[in-house]
Amino acid sequence: MTSADRAAATTVTAPKSIWLDEARPPPLWRRFAHHRLFMTGAIILVFMLALAIFADLIQILPPEKMQVRLRFQTPTWAYPLGTDNYGRDIWSRLVHGARLSLIIGLAVALATGILGTLIGVLAGYFKRLDGFLMRFMDALMAFPAILLAIAIAAALGPSAINVVIALSVVYTPRMARVVRSTVMVVREMDYVKAAKACGARDRWIIWRHVIPNSMAPLLVQLTFIFAYAILAEAILSFLGVGPPPPTPTWGSMIAEGKDYLREAPHISLFPGIAVALICLGLNLLGDGLRDVLDPRLRVQYG
């Protein structure tokens, strides 16, 4: 095993009952509801989603509307987050930026989830495929994530879809590795051996036994990838390889404010807080998911 394997498989162990009493554990939804950090993260996420969905309703001005005479306004009643170097209302741009960031993040998470699970299951279940697949994943992971993303996004051209493609390529190996470790453990479980003894075909075993029992780490990792994707998209936009103007993204807003740090730091301040906030919410969500679904994963993700 390489250190990367070790990172992914630190405590994926055989399931043992974690309930001291013979009494049944409370239903799943209640365990989630009682987990304070999870609920905090969920509330933040729902709030951000609401901002994104209702952006058109809660904006003060259309995000592209420039008001040259009202440039660099500090936060006031009229413009709660101030205006930027073109006099555009930052709040309105922020909520529209939420839309794009969330869509991209979600798209990356879904694509990574599907591709990563596919590759991870194949590599974890079929030993002959493992070596070849994992060398390829290792090679992709050898490139620093952001560099690879920039390279791909720059090669394909600035657009939201290309950002999604680039980030999916970057994060799929990481997801595949996690799924692979889980599958390798589940593969050795007695119920899989029992199914094989009954003559079940591989496809059935994978679909009915392996995948359902690998869900917990998968979902937890997906949440974190969602957060990484939003962060990465902000970086890509900041560097200029993200979705092109006039669509506002949080990253490009921070970039625009970069030249006016002295006079108007608030231009960069608020979009950054937005990114930090949603990442915080997603991290809390991921932590909570992991705690409820499988506390033994703690060491793996910190």
Add this chain to the structure above:
Amino acid sequence: MAEDLLRIENLRVGFGRPGREQLAVDGVSFSLAPGEVLGIVGESGCGKSVTALSILRLIPDPPGRIVSGRILLRGQDLSGVNEKAMNRIRGKEISMIFQEPMTALNPLFRVGEQIAETLRVHEGLSRAAARARALQLIAKVGINDPEQRLDQYPHELSGGMRQRIMIAIALACGPQILIADEPTTALDVTIQAQILVLLRDLQRELGMAVVLITHDLGVVAQVVDRVLVMYAGRIVEEGSVAAVFERPSHPYTRLLLESIPSLDGQQERLRSIPGMVPSLSNLPPGCRFHPRCPDARPACLERAPALFEIGPGHRAACIAVNGYRHEA
């Protein structure tokens, strides 16, 4: 009694929030004379391990805590003692070995080093001197080729050998009391016998007192002088091994002895004790054993019986015993 090496008085150990603990050990009292081998028997969950760990104050707090009672080592109350003084007792006056030799040794340190550590900490030996002593100890616990084993890591040794190393660590500083918590349970049967013989021989040679905790009555019969039978946090019977094995008085003890399959004699059906050990949160009223007891009667629900002397040094806590009186 003044010669008691160790005396436990009314020990109560609980888990949970202060004021609302569940008692794993509920009013246990016993004494240990120098050189005596005491066995504590009972099913899983009866509180025997918790009792042992409490003697050395090894129960993590939270969630566990000694709620009340005294632990007296040569007359000195250990509950008033601070952590630093307690550390001087652990490993030196009282040593303990545990059930799982596979995980009880630190996997990243060599075996000889783990023995030498005790010697350097408690007896101030130099590295070289401690290493030499460790070598002697490894030989003493019956491991062949001690020079080679000294520098090996735990994963290079078998379970039986690891348990021998544990014993070497425990005996390194010549303790007066050795507490052995199910030392053979996790080992293969043949190795079990070897370890028990080793423990018995070492005990005779060094004259130390031993508290042997086990759920295996066969082990008790081989090694132990006196035995305590525990159930659901309380002692239900105590006495010499001869007395308890030949004249078991508490129904639980009798059922335990009957459930041992015999190799000689007729082939009968295996007998087991019906029911399960009660959970701490759901203890039955009165005598804790009555739901599973074949001799239960209505009076058993009213009051939990205290230990009553039924013979010289032989006590049992059951109202069905001849001439039982609650005030004993």
Add this chain to the structure above:
Amino acid sequence: MIQFILRRLLIALPVLLLVSLISASIMQLVPGDPAAVIAGQNASDVEIALIREQLGLNQSFPAKLAAWYGDLARGDLGHSILLNRPVTQAIAERVPVTLALAGFALLLTVAIGLPCGIIAAVRANTWIDQAVLTFALIGVSVPNFWLSLMLIVLFGVMLDWLPAGGYIPFADDPVGWVRCLILPAFSLALLQIGLLARITRATMLEILQQDYIRTARAKGLSSFSVIAKHALKNVMVPVVTVIGISFGLLLSGSVVIETVYSIPGMGRLLANAIFGRDYPMIQGGLLVTAAVLVLLNLAVDVLYAVIDPRIKYDQR
């Protein structure tokens, strides 16, 4: 041990091969004609043809690949279009800078993250624990480039304690070197600090439950000894894992940080190359970066084997 290292190298080779293959193929990814893009909109056909010749775009892919590997064997990574210098030379100048930045950041990560994680675990469920967890959570959520900007505003503009950017080589002015690197290193390290603190804490909590810790206590070792000697060594195994992951994240993050703070390192070199369509530089730079990461991971694996004697027996 030698066998172990050799076995690991053997596994690393196919990965390196794939890495070089991917690097070499980057140019093929670009839709359209790379030569035309480089030449610009007003270039004549002659100029475009010249560039195409220069880049070797007229050769077939296998021929190009052979030429690429041939050059590689001689240490020639090509000629940078933007900088008009050999790629190897440009990289050699920038690598020490990025290493300094990443090294400083790694130092901060271990110096802050490790103790915080340990203390949080030992004092679990107290206010110290909550504080560490909160700080770690924030560290993991905050975008580092934004933090850099805010730090520049705070320390560079408002308080004027530290320079807002630029780089002074250590040889020229050691103090200045440190002052230049504090803010960037910290921005870069914050995410790793959070990650390390959390993982250390979780691992430590697990270790403290282990039987061998109970044995150590039963031996009468002081609390300090138990943690500093027995627990700590066991914590190092996953910590080394995190440090290995951190290398990749640090090199990744340096791209943005170097851009924000105007530090002439590898990250900025590569970023500019990507934007300027400097394909030889992109190829060479990506290859070097990835190769360094693969070798660093190899070093981490060896470090594992040194710490944990069980690893050498692990045949996988």
